[in-house]
Amino acid sequence: MxxxxxxxxxxxxxxxxxxxxxxxxxxxxxxxxxxxxxxxxxxxxxxxxxxxxxxxxxxxxxxxxxxxxxxxxxxxxxxxxxxxLEHGPRADGRAPPGRCRDLEGPxxxxxxxxxxxxxxxxxxxxxxxxxxxxxxxxxxxxxxxxxxxxxxxxxxxxxxxxxxxxxxxxxxxxxxxxxxxxxxxGHATPSTAPGCRLPHFWMEDGRSVYDLLGQGYTLLNFSGEKVEESLARAFERTGMPLVTLDLPRRPEHYAHDYVLARTDQHVAWRGDELPDDPDAFVAHLACLQPA
CATH class of the missing domain: 3.50.50.60 (FAD/NAD(P)-binding domain)
Structure with missing residues (x-):
């Protein structure tokens, strides 16, 4: 044709x-x-x-x-x-069936x-x-x-x-x-205030923080201390999975030791101390108790 x-x-x-x-x-x-x-x-x-x-x-x-x-x-x-025409990289056609070795980030x-x-x-x-x-x-x-x-x-x-x-x-x-x-x-103002989009940053290995968010909630831990298991158990009791990311450095726009992100990349909570009552905290997030 x-x-x-x-x-x-x-x-x-x-x-x-x-x-x-x-x-x-x-x-x-x-x-x-x-x-x-x-x-x-x-x-x-x-x-x-x-x-x-x-x-x-x-x-x-x-x-x-x-x-x-x-x-x-x-x-x-x-x-x-x-x-x-100048010559450049040329495709050889469709790739044969095989395993994917690399996935490009967003x-x-x-x-x-x-x-x-x-x-x-x-x-x-x-x-x-x-x-x-x-x-x-x-x-x-x-x-x-x-x-x-x-x-x-x-x-x-x-x-x-x-x-x-x-x-x-x-x-x-x-x-x-x-x-x-x-x-x-060019008009966005990155913020970790609850309800805002989680400010993007790259991990040291080149991955996007968005690629590491779990299927429920993800706790970004910048405190340098280990997170107590009581918080994870409180999430487990509601059936909502929690992923904890222990991060060595605090990126720009992050001013708190802990930031809790939802799976849709929005901030649910932030603070410098973890909640004293994990069960009440998780129940509030899951709307299992009156606001």
Missing amino acids: ETQVTVIGAGPVGLTLAMDLASRGVDVPILYEHARTFDRIKLVPETAFVRYDDSGDGVTATCERRSGETVTIRKPLPRRLRRR LLADPLPGDQGPVLRFIAGDAAHIWIPFAGYGMNAGIADCTNLSWMMAAVLNGQAGERLLEAHERERHPITEQVSRLAM
Whole structure:
């Protein structure tokens, strides 16, 4: 299959880009993993994107359908658009069955990619910017990415503009998404006050503290002393599991010896002394006694 543009992903951003390009006369199929089709959109259903291959004179997308059939979609470059592509790490296809040796932790930094190019491949929406999940999780910015990009791509493909026009996309959109990112992620005030989100920090071995929280409550112990078993037994009697993390250092934003976190990463309690009556304390947390 040969096409002018291939859109991967049929969310609001991908559909916006595809519809806008189609309205400008650009041939554009959409790759989407689900079988459901949408009116007025050329969809390749039940197809998962595997990898891109840059040959220097075009781009080939390798896909796999649920049946196991492999599909390749190639976009050869018109002669006037050909240029040499820099080589980088290339995927070898699907990994064979085996055991997982490493798990990547959550991405908590680098919310914007440093490069939106090269000009043969563009990313938009969640693939281009990672923000906290409110106000559409960046959907509005993603749609704006597409409306900026689609007319440029159509103009180049229809012979109305030169390829250098595509280079303007990053210069125009990256500063805007960076501003929105700072607005969305730069206003939080970390606090261990009960009800607040547990301030994030990295363990000495590189793990996230969020990855160490238990299925019930987790006591972060910065006191340097061993926690008495009576507290753990009080939790056991209610059937609520407790995990205790003995931590050698107190991170920034932590001012108390003990912080109790819930499994949803929110602070339930903090203090410099453990409760004198563990059973009453746990019953209060579990709403087993009047407030």
